[in-house]
Amino acid sequence: MYARADSGFYCWQAVQAYEKLKWRFIVVVRKTAGLVDELQTAKWKRSPLTDADGQCEFFYQPEGWGKDCRFLALRYEKPPQETLADAGLAVAELVEREAELHPEEERKVKVEGIEELVADKGYLPG
Numbered sequence: 458m459y460a461r462a463d464s465g466f467y468c469w470q471a472v473q474a475y476e477k478l479k480w481r482f483i484v485v486v487r488k489t490a491g492l493v494d495e496l497q498t499a500k501w502k503r504s505p506l507t508d509a510d511g512q513c514e515f516f517y518q519p520e521g522w523g524k525d526c527r528f529l530a531l532r533y534e535k536p537p538q539e540t541l542a543d544a545g546l547a548v549a550e551l552v553e554r555e556a557e558l559h560p561e562e563e564r565k566v567k568v569e570g571i572e573e574l575v576a577d578k579g580y581l582p583g
Contacts (some may be wrong), residue, residue: 458478458479458480460482462483467485469522472484491519492519496518499513499515501515512531
């Protein structure tokens with residue numbers, strides 16, 4: 458039997474129950490300082506069987522657990538994202554470009570342009 462559980466089951470009691478039933482299992486971990494330390498010192502390698510950018514495997518005993526357990530981690534590199542400061546510069550450029558319109562038209566273009574720009578850049582749900 459196989460089990461897959463979210464981080465709500467990341468505890469020694471759940472691990473013991475799975476082992477007692479002789480189930481194979483995967484549990485999503487909770488990020489703790491000790492686990493982060495392990496991940497930072499782990500030996501990462503390519504992950505040819507997944508779409509991840511890297512993977513590592515190690516044995517670790519979380520605080521309060523009765524023994525070391527096997528941990529497998531996948532790393533996904535995040536693409537560089539523009540910041541809100543970048544959006545602010547783009548908004549400033551948009552406002553400058555539209556400054557020669559009639560005041561009522563200018564405000565409408567600014568508001569619609571800013572909303573469109575922010576939505577296009579992914580800063581707000583579209």
